[in-house]
Amino acid sequence: MTDTSQPPADAPRDTPPVVTLTDGVVTLRAHSVDDADAIVEQSTDPESLRWTTVPRPYSREDALGWVEHNLGAWGEPGGTRSWAIEWTDETGAARYGGTIDLRPGAAPSAGELGFGLHPDARGRGLMSRAVRLVVTHAFATPVWGAPVSRVHWRAVVGNWGSRRAVWAAGFSFHGTIPGSHPDPEGGLEALDTWTGSITPGDPLSAQTPWLAPPPIAGERVRLRPWRPDDVDAIEPRHDPEHWMPPRSILRPETFPTWLRTRQERMSEGTAVDWCVADLETDRALGSVTLFSRGGPIGDTAELGYQFFPSARGRGAAKEASRLAVGHALAPAGEGGLGVRRLVAETAADNEASNAVLRSVGFVEFGREHAVDRVAGGGWGDGLHWELLPPGATD
Template identity: 80%
Template sequence: MTVTTTVPTLTDGVVTLRAHSLDDADAIVDQSRDPESLRWTTVPRPYTREHAVGFIEGNLAAWGEAGAKRSWAIEWTDDGGDARYGGTIDLRPGAAASVGELGFGLHPDARGRGLMSRAVRLVVRHAFATPVWGVPVRRVHWRAIVGNWGSRRAAWAAGFTFHGTLPGSHPDPDGGPDALDTWMGSITPGDPLSPQTPWLAATPAEGERVRLRPWRIEDIDAVEVRNDPEHWMPSRSIIRRENFATWVHNRQERMAEGTGIDWCVADVESDRALGGITVFSRGGPITDVAELGYQFFPSARGRGAAKEAARLAVAHALAPTSEGGLGLRRLVAETAADNEASNAVLRSVGFVEFGREHAVDRLADGGWGDGLYWELLPGGTTP
């Protein structure tokens, strides 16, 4: 294998990947002491300039070692026209010489500018075009601690396919006794270096009584105990105080996967959470058909909040993509036949019942109830 100590410079005209320099040391210290870096990485603590110098020298030396990682400094131009150190990205040897593992981190000043996804594309292109460790690289993996949305979004924007969550697979950066879960993804030659699925967002909308907005962790204070019949909604979907953080995280993951949008329905005057409404798909990313679902806390019922929230969500779902909507062709819903309030909400926004499944819901008294199927097409037409 031919080993070189020359670090290839990669650029797309906005981001440049180059060899690390001792001039980067102070910026590396700043980055490594930043709370977000400490939260998601296992950098030494406390981080000193000596650590930065060792990091730089180690990265440069690795280019002369067969089978070692390949690291670049990320350089960008700030608003004043000055070239600045923006972070580090490296390609590490994986399970075989034909597999690489991506690692990266940004300086705080470089975040929120789309720079990392550009850097990822540059490294991926280089990996697939160059026998990095003596043979062509056929797959590049990405991994991040669950909750590191910045890392996930960079990988998503660069075309990585998300493979799921691996429990207990990363040491706790804070030194805790428990291993943390990680997200995992990869990309192969020929895959487009662009998002493979939509990343949906809870776009705010406001009516006379309620507003739709993203959920916040502090909304837990508004969560109320529900006493609805068990067959009205799957237990895993119910908002509860005891699992609220997990519930919100799962909804954020659905949006990142393009399989659903979940809004908090809040009082338009107090902004207090009244319940939630969702547009989602049961079979992969939303395309042209999706399902409507909703739930409201007991104190929020009987005031028209659910009907107005449904109207706002339906409007977003059916609005053309050119206007920021989902551009859906059809919406569907499922309810229990005896859930009169929920059925009234669907009728109020134009849904039409198109089917009934008999004796499908187990009732508290041991009997069986029917389930209803609903649909809504733009213009209120039905096949």
């Protein structure tokens, strides 16, 4: 729903009307001097400071100047279109919830989305609503003199709140751009950014599942999400290099990147990754994962795992794999993934890993000859495994 409202009474003279947008829950309206105190609260909040280049320090005078600038930009043919986000709290009071803007991109047919929420408005799904309103307006209106055919989004890697808002509004993710954003803390190194976009005709809803690792307890181990402090449990390992791709191996020095990569895959619906922890001490013992190599997990998923040396030989890998398999095969309506078939790959000489697969019901269905380069020269075979529960072929 849209309408054209008159500028607020405190707006500069000759300011053009600001287009008001609403879906009945969120209203996007012109900024006002009445928002100034809440703008200061948002702009000095630790999360805002962490992810944005908002001026530091930030005063009420900064907020008033920013409001005036936002209103004036509506009168510029190529100006940014900014809205205040308004929502109704539990008491029925209308509240300032943050800001969202549509900035001119590389051409009049392209826009760039920017937004931020006041701390009190977070965790309520308000931003995804605001994003849908702005995107719908952009595609229905020649904002800068031409139809908008694509709206871009970018955020510093790790800003999961921003990523989730545009994911819920239907944006497609295109990847990571290295060294593409100034460090909000003023560091000398540029930060990486995620990038995505949406075009007319794309559904304004999530296009892929955002998976999460549900806690699952067994008799000796529990599967749970990874935590940053699990890095302290990682042990050196000296397995043959052909048993696992080097980039997948848990190492203390690469753990933050390893963990973020797995979180990204879960946000794309292509994996579920668990930390396998001791049931009594909660100390990390290793990792178990369900994943897909070709897009979101659907009919088939692949099982993978790795364990620290001290966790081997005690049944942890077999139990963790059994729990993960159970989650994979459980119907989606019961909280599982609802897959029909599971697969796995191992090195033929990795007898311990092969025994784990056999213990949970996998059978070998293929062998690749001379596929793995082994230490000391020569080549080793690779094995392919599958698990099809009863009725999977009906």
